[in-house]
Amino acid sequence: MAVKPVPITGSVLAWTRAEAGMSPATLAEAVGASAEEVIAWESDRLQPTTGQFRALAKKLGRPESFFFLARPPQVSNLTVAFRTTAEKLGSPASAIEVGKELRLAQRTQRVAAWLQERLASSSPEIPEGDLRAPAARVAAKLQDWLHWNLDIQLKNTDAQVTKTLRRHLEEHGIIVMHVPIDTDTGVRGFSLPHDEAPLMVINTKERYGARTFSYIHELAHLALDDGSLCLVKNDEGVERWCNEVAACFLMPEHDVREFVRYKFGTVKISSLEQVSPLRSRYRVSTQAAALRLHKLGLSEPGFYPSVHWAIEKRKGGGSSVDSSQTRDVVRLQTYGRGYINLLIEAKETRKIPETQVLELLKMSRSEFSRLEFLARSSGEG
Template sequence: MTGSVLAWARADVGMSVRGLAEALDVAPATVEQWESEDAHPSTGQFKRLSKVLGRPENFFFLTRPPKKADTANAAFRTAYGKGEWLAPDPKISQQLRLARRVQTVSAWLGRKLGDPNPSVPAVIIRDAPEKVADLLATWINWSLEIQTNNTEARTSQILRQLLQDRGLTVLHLPLNEDTAVRGFSLPHPVAPLMAINTKENYRARLFSYVHELAHLALHDDSVCLVQNDEGTERWCNEVAASFLVPEDDLRKYVAEKFGSEKISTLDQVSALRGRYKVSLLAVALRLERLGLGRPGLYASVSRTLEKRAKGGRPDPDRPQNRARVRLQTYGRHYVGSLLEAAESDILPETQVLDILKVSRSELADLRVLSRSGAEG
């Protein structure tokens, strides 16, 4: 095993020497000896090391580390109520590398196809969340009527498509539930990208789309594992809540249901959230922010909230074949660009097959699905 390659892989997932040592149940000095090649792991230790760092075993026998790090810079969105910094997770690292590859291909395709740059509105964290929410809603042509006139699933699908219509790549990835990561964003001048956890329900996805859009508007490219209630994360949450729960409508709706009393119970919050297709916490955050809820309402709801619901269920009328899964994962914007590149002889069809990991017959199915708008 090449020690410098091990050190590179460890750094790539953001893990310290001590962190790797604890994951492998060895002393930190042992990891240091492996990286300096003064000692080598046993077969069992090596297999666990490969799994923890999310790299195939043969990767560690490269003669030198990769010249260019493929670490994906990302701002992570964590689950509500998580008060501790998240530990690096190999599965998340793998999904980040996938997202970075998709972003690289998407940027190349955009230039070759002559697509206009997405031009995500630029904001700063000192901007009022209400103002930023209005700006982003106008940019993607969003309206409250979309939320109130559609089911949760359909509202989520419409928002994803509007984001893609603006040139954003929107991935749906099965991030592990126990990682507490709900999504991440990768800014880029030509190919901005966001990834949403499909283990989340439609209400959580809806909120995450806007939260990640706020990150992209900040052009936030820091590598971080963030707490949900502090700094940039808190601000992005407030932007998403303002976007999905407009102040004027909420004030009117609260007055109709509860008069002038301040909202103080979980039942009252629950009675309000159905209109906006968002979570209890999103409504609680909005109520407290606008002075419509008692102080501490958000924290109280967070403490009593039941376990998060599972992700959205597939449509039973849409069989989950490989073509549909690819379209759901990568989205119509990215898949459509690949298909257009193949039809325009910008990319050989064999390369598109390799990128999407589908057969020719599945690619034909993908063309039909993409054109029909059946993204799911």
């Protein structure tokens, strides 16, 4: 009986192999073929057998349907702007530590963009940012876009505010991933702009308040369509502007001034104890609250710089992925509802088979069934 060839797209195979850093010979050895055969597949002169095709999809870590794309994905070369503390500036350990998270985020974004195209989903329309525009004006535009108001922060706990903000971002088409990154690196998050699948990654080893601030900081980066920076200080250039947008979004000037006047009169803030009520009110980190007071001229001259390092050295405290949790809970926490529901929709509309969804998430069918229930429930991941 003749072996039926699999009609893959050669250029997609060539792109995937190159991205995986494999030579034709390396891939050939893994799938039981010769280097010449792999080259022939990539030039569409030959096609692999079913067995060879399944082996190469597994080796390259892609769903089988990926190789039937009409052309390779268009991916821009991004050097990510990792949010770091100043004392970790330029640390090689930072880039090494987040390397696997960056690769995971890029793979997730490529899959999401591909699925968005298949499902003919509408693209998120993030309000455009402009470094020349006042941060407060951009923050107001982002608030309106997300349907966010200060009452959400005032009436909920730190954890509830963080989870609600993540949900708002996901409902507006942004993929929000959570990964634990060693706090010694100082990395708090990063973002990957994309027309169809904008994505941000947040460090879950940070406290909830710091996480909330990072959401808006990264949203500001996405509004700028900015993915071309490297490790930089938080108080310089684009990073400073994104910090100011986040501060204006979460701590509106008029409310901060009224609250400080109510609590302390005309006295300038001069201690961390005085910062605590603001941190609690706006559900942000102590550092963010102290910086906002400094920027608005409501603290003593030199106050923020004098306490900056003490604040920086405080470790996280928010929850991260717990190794004792079941895989369905971990996947929902890591990828978020936006991405998981995209996979569920693609499976239900038969854009991709369930087996490939399971392969992407590295889950069993029973685990995925529980994940579907969690993703559609009102509980938070």
